[in-house]
Amino acid sequence: MADSFSLRNVLENFKSCLSDNKEVYIKYYISGWRELVSFMNSLGSVFSFISKDAVSKIQILENFLMGENGTHYLTVQSMVKYELDNELVDLTKRGSHPESGCRTLLRLHRALRWLQLFLESLRTSTEDSKTSVMCSEAYNASLAQHHPWIIRKAAGVAFCALPGRDAFFEVMNAGSHQEVVTLLGEALPLISEVYQITEDLYAKNKLLDLP
Numbered sequence: 168m169a170d171s172f173s174l175r176n177v178l179e180n181f182k183s184c185l186s187d188n189k190e191v192y193i194k195y196y197i198s199g200w201r202e203l204v205s206f207m208n209s210l211g212s213v214f215s216f217i218s219k220d221a222v223s224k225i226q227i228l229e230n231f232l233m234g235e236n237g238t239h240y241l242t243v244q245s246m247v248k249y250e251l252d253n254e255l256v257d258l259t260k261r262g263s264h265p266e267s268g269c270r271t272l273l274r275l276h277r278a279l280r281w282l283q284l285f286l287e288s289l290r291t292s293t294e295d296s297k298t299s300v301m302c303s304e305a306y307n308a309s310l311a312q313h314h315p316w317i318i319r320k321a322a323g324v325a326f327c328a329l330p331g332r333d334a335f336f337e338v339m340n341a342g343s344h345q346e347v348v349t350l351l352g353e354a355l356p357l358i359s360e361v362y363q364i365t366e367d368l369y370a371k372n373k374l375l376d377l378p
C-alpha cells in the first residue's frame with residue numbers, strides 16, 4: 168500500500184547498492200525494485216500486468232541469491248562472471264537457460280533507464296506537467312524499443328490511469344513538493360551511477376541484447 172512506500176526507502180536501497188569498489192549488490196538492487204513495485208501496486212489494478220512481470224523477475228534473481236550458488240550472485244559483476252564462465256547464459260537465442268540471472272537483470276536494467284528518465288522529468292516538472300505524458304515519453308525513449316506492439320499499447324493505456332502530478336507527489340510520501348524534488352535530486356545520481364556501471368559491464372561483455 169502507499170502508506171508503507173517511501174521514496175526515502177528507494178533512495179536508501181540504491182545508496183546501499185554500490186560497494187566500495189563500485190560493484191552492484193543484487194540484494195539491494197532487488198530491494199529497491201520491490202519498493203517501487205509496492206508503490207506501483209498502490210496506483211491500481213491497471214498496473215498489475217506490469218507489476219506481475221517485475222515481481223517474477225525480482226523473484227528469479229532472489230532465488231539465485233538464496234540458492235546453493237548464492238555466493239556467485241552477491242553482485243552483478245560476480246553473477247556475470249559466474250554465468251559466463253559456466254555457460255549459463257543463452258547468448259543469441261533462448262535455449263537451455265531461458266531465465267539466466269544475466270538476461271533477467273537486463274530486463275530490470277532497461278526499466279531502470281525508464282525510471283531515471285521519468286524521475287528526472289518529475290523533478291523538473293511544473294504544475295502544468297502531466298504524469299501520463301512524462302511517463303510515456305520516458306517509456307518511448309527507453310523500454311518501448313524492447314517491447315512488442317501489444318505491450319506498448321497496454322502500457323500506453325496504463326499510463327493514462329496515472330494520478331495527476333499533485334496526487335503523485337502525495338503518494339511518494341516524502342513531504343512537501345519541494346522536499347520531494349530535493350529527494351529526487353539526491354536519488355537520481357545514485358540511480359544513474361548504478362545504471363551506468365551495469366550498462367558498462369553489460370556492454371563490455373556484449374550482453375546488452377540477450378534474448
Ligand SMILES: CCCCCCCC/C=C\CCCCCCCC(=O)N[C@@H](COP(=O)(O)O)[C@H](O)/C=C/CCCCCCCCCCCCC
Nearest residue numbers: 174177203204206207216217220221274275278281318322
Ligand atoms: C519513486 C516513485 C515514482 C516512480 C514509481 C515507479 C514504479 C515503477 C515500478 C515498477 C516498474 C516496472 C518495471 C517493469 C519491468 C519490465 C521488464 C520488461 O521489460 N519485461 C518485458 C520483457 O520481459 P521478457 O518477456 O523478455 O521476460 C515483458 O514483456 C513486460 C511485460 C509487462 C509490461 C512492461 C511495461 C513497462 C512499463 C514501465 C513503466 C511502469 C509505469 C509505472 C508508473 C508508476
